[in-house]
Amino acid sequence: MFDPQFFDQKHIQENSTVALTVFAVGRYLDAYLTTFLTSAEQHFMLGLPVTYYVFTDLPDRVPNISLAPQRHLKVVPVVKHSRWQDVSMMRMKTISDTIESELRHHFRYVFCFDVDQEFKGRFGSEALGDSVALLHAHFYKSQERKFTYDRNPKSKAFIATGDFYYHAAIFGGTWANVKHLADACYLNIMLDKQSNVEALWHDESHLNKYFLIHKPSRLLSPEYCWDLSIGHEPDIRIIRLKWAPKHYEKLRT
Template sequence: MVLLELFLQTADKHYMVGHRVPYNVFTDQLVAVPRVPLWEGRRAVVVVVHGVLLWQDVSMWYIAMISRFREQRILCDVDDLVCVDVDVGMKFWDHVDMEILSLLFGTPHLSFYWAAHEEFIYERWPQSQTPIPRYQGNFYYMGAFFGELVVEFPRLTSACHQAMVINWANGIEAMWPDKSHLNRYLLGHRSNNVLSTEDLWDPRLLGWPPVMEKLRSMAVPKNHQDIWK
């Protein structure tokens, strides 16, 4: 939960300063959730969910969780919903305001920042619910940082969840499950706002930029084996 603590601490300092921001934390480790002091008007709501054994299941299950809880009261008192997979390892570095919000926004995956389009790891298997034909798709989006208006959010979560259920019933697991489902959805529902590398930077992948107006958030080092356990 060190990554969650770092995320909350830096978000409280830099993210949507001056706005009411409820943090809805989905976890199967209630006792490990850190107690982080938050500014007035902000609160952390912890939602206990069932754990799963494999990291692949986690990556698929969190969209199902959001779909299940989207109509709960915790999501009824906000206008916009931003989804972050905290285990990815992310901290806010500078001020982030409402410029990232839109009807629907996505974040290109930093591992493919320098990659040619044909190197994107889209799902290609036609039997899956998530295939993207060759030469289609503008970006390869990461599944760890996206969002949209709450009133529109059920469309994304329902579409992704329904596609997952059909795949499960047919014994199919999409390549990089959460990313495949999100990328397929964004192919037919183009993002109104594509975040830039300034909005999420990884110095291990991209180095430090020689000239950058500002870095709003940054990936932090993490132990993948510990996270997947």
């Protein structure tokens, strides 16, 4: 039986600390950031020291959120890229640079999130691990041949045959492992650029290639990032985080 107090007490005794990184660039800030942060304060790693790192090109518009004790928010200005695909891919370099310059000195764990999500239930210390990956809600029951891996042999993200399909909306682990992932993905993204190649699902394609080679130590079920449009699934009993409604035609123009 799942006992959340077991995990919480373990990490409290170990003085575990968590940095949460999230990118809120352009119209994504106004559309999603307030809901993301306020819901995180209700459900994310309660009882542990947490600092939110918000990367944005609009630092003056980051909302003033009421935070619990031992919880902090830091705004990190970034440059907005002209294409949303580049925002998605270049976040790996930003994450790595921030881990190197700051996070590794203060936090044991780093979790990286997309902003267009809302916490709906406990997302606690049971999710912490050395290397954490998330099963994609749309593919966790699918046959491997239906996975949207990058099948282009010219790409560094190429996968001929895999095992799971991971969702890049959430990944995490110790700061060292997250930095290793980010560095590997960024390197392969840049090698693809030199070859005039772009992976099918951008950083997610490279993340899947990384986890194919470097298996995660902790695998989160889709209840940790569920798409309500899928409907009811009997094996998803608790929705801990849900996809927010997507309005790409407005947000990515």
